[in-house]
Amino acid sequence: MLIKFDFNNMMESSIGDQGIKESDIEAVKDKAKDAYQYFEQNRGKGWMEWSELPYNQENVVRDIIYEAAEIRAKYKNFVVLGIGGSALGPMAVFNALCHLKYNDLEEKKRGVKFYVEDNVDPERMYALLDVIDPKETVFNVITKSGATSETMSQYLIITDILKKKCGEEWAKHIIATTSENKGNLIKLAKKEGFKTYFIPEGVGGRFSELCPVGLLPAAVLGIDIISLLRGASEIDKACNSSDPYKNPALMAATLQFIAMNKGKNISVMMPYADSLKLMADWYCQLWGESLGKAADLQGNIVHAGQTPVKALGVTDQHSQVQLYTEGPFDKVITLIGVKNFRKDIEIAQGVEEFPDVNFLCGHTMGELINTEREATEYALTRSKHMNNTILLDSVNANTIGQLMMFFQLETAYVGKMLNIDTFNQPGVEEGKNATYAMFNRKGYEAKKAELDAAPKKNAKYII
Numbered sequence: 054m055l056i057k058f059d060f061n062n063m064m065e066s067s068i069g070d071q072g073i074k075e076s077d078i079e080a081v082k083d084k085a086k087d088a089y090q091y092f093e094q095n096r097g098k099g100w101m102e103w104s105e106l107p108y109n110q111e112n113v114v115r116d117i118i119y120e121a122a123e124i125r126a127k128y129k130n131f132v133v134l135g136i137g138g139s140a141l142g143p144m145a146v147f148n149a150l151c152h153l154k155y156n157d158l159e160e161k162k163r164g165v166k167f168y169v170e171d172n173v174d175p176e177r178m179y180a181l182l183d184v185i186d187p188k189e190t191v192f193n194v195i196t197k198s199g200a201t202s203e204t205m206s207q208y209l210i211i212t213d214i215l216k217k218k219c220g221e222e223w224a225k226h227i228i229a230t231t232s233e234n235k236g237n238l239i240k241l242a243k244k245e246g247f248k249t250y251f252i253p254e255g256v257g258g259r260f261s262e263l264c265p266v267g268l269l270p271a272a273v274l275g276i277d278i279i280s281l282l283r284g285a286s287e288i289d290k291a292c293n294s295s296d297p298y299k300n301p302a303l304m305a306a307t308l309q310f311i312a313m314n315k316g317k318n319i320s321v322m323m324p325y326a327d328s329l330k331l332m333a334d335w336y337c338q339l340w341g342e343s344l345g346k347a348a349d350l351q352g353n354i355v356h357a358g359q360t361p362v363k364a365l366g367v368t369d370q371h372s373q374v375q376l377y378t379e380g381p382f383d384k385v386i387t388l389i390g391v392k393n394f395r396k397d398i399e400i401a402q403g404v405e406e407f408p409d410v411n412f413l414c415g416h417t418m419g420e421l422i423n424t425e426r427e428a429t430e431y432a433l434t435r436s437k438h439m440n441n442t443i444l445l446d447s448v449n450a451n452t453i454g455q456l457m458m459f460f461q462l463e464t465a466y467v468g469k470m471l472n473i474d475t476f477n478q479p480g481v482e483e484g485k486n487a488t489y490a491m492f493n494r495k496g497y498e499a500k501k502a503e504l505d506a507a508p509k510k511n512a513k514y515i516i
């Protein structure tokens with residue numbers, strides 16, 4: 054069953070003059086059509102290779118499923134070393150499709166333990182080493198560039214430990230997922246003989262979950278990666294129209310584009326399911342890194358973008374929702390609802406004498422969370438704040454594939470409508486290059502000189 058996009062509460066008919074008129078959609082119809090056509094014409098080309106991932110990976114999927122079974126049979130832990138687009142997808146899919154306390158389950162009820170290490174906090178590295186035995190662990194080093202300082206420093210620490218603990222066998226504990234032709238990791242992989250998976254050249258980090266970056270970790274966790282890809286292809290085919298009313302991702306993009314022009318600078322992603330909590334993190338990177346651009350395609354300074362914010366229903370009803378209902382009209386709030394939870398639990402009887410609590414008894418937690426979602430939707434709408442809902446029938450590999458592809462399509466369409474380069478990340482590169490310069494990396498002398506010449510901090514402002 055396909056996910057549903059309900060945009061009633063983006064519209065003037067629901068939220069009055071804060072809302073979007075059908076004539077507003079009509080006014081940008083040509084831009085939307087152009088975005089759709091551009092996408093279709095460039096499918097599978099340049100930085101849009103990700104659009105073909107649901108269709109062109111038969112051999113690699115077969116290999117991954119085989120390799121995953123071997124890993125599950127031989128090892129106790131699977132650790133991803135990666136950051137950004139090389140970590141957020143695997144984390145989101147793990148959280149969505151595995152038991153919510155997966156690593157705490159007893160061994161026979163789960164597969165290998167799973168960790169994603171996406172930071173260079175030394176305490177975190179020690180904590181990992183406290184709970185895994187490297188001899189029983191496979192480390193999946195994921196970096197497309199093969200140059201990212203965070204991932205390569207983790208790689209160096211772990212390979213040093215493996216060499217000491219596993220002797221000649223150490224290289225069997227590393228799987229490299231990287232570019233086939235560029236970067237250091239592929240060179241190291243060839244030298245050391247690591248098992249290797251390739252990230253296609255035209256697949257950027259934040260669009261890479263449906264290639265081996267995400268497929269190998271998912272398969273190791275026993276997730277049905279064929280269904281994941283099939284879900285992505287199903288929504289892709291359902292978005293096969295240049296008319297926003299017939300293409301849900303294009304409608305979502307069109308509405309966000311109009312909303313941005315109306316000063317809605319914030320996009321809140323608020324799933325009402327713990328299993329989708331990290332999907333909001335993944336979305337934040339996709340939306341933020343893709344759309345936050347200083348210049349448009351002609352080089353004009355535009356400072357485009359919409360700040361993505363993650364929230365969790367119902368938890369953040371008791372934290373953020375006060376602001377969302379009564380604060381500035383600067384947000385679009387996207388709720389994600391799940392109709393049928395994989396498990397539900399009845400709220401027991403026991404307080405007949407307290408009507409203030411008793412009204413809950415006999416209902417289920419699933420009913421409660423969904424009723425609260427609808428109640429929040431009502432409160433947001435009543436206070437005239439733009440909101441929309443993406444509804445999943447249930448959380449499974451197919452609907453997760455759909456959801457991720459939906460957001461990727463939406464992002465690509467909006468990027469085109471904004472006339473920016475959706476697929477680069479000069480702001481991220483700037484930080485990476487500054488780190489290289491501060492560590493005196495060869496080739497970064499000019500950047501070092503630039504940093505040295507930058508104005509120094511004023512001690513007066515540090516108190």
Ligand code: PA5
Binds near residue numbers: 260
């Ligand atoms: O989306 C992106 O391209 C980035 O977030 C990258 O994924 C991130 O910087 C990690 O890069 P790499 O995979 O080259 O280590």
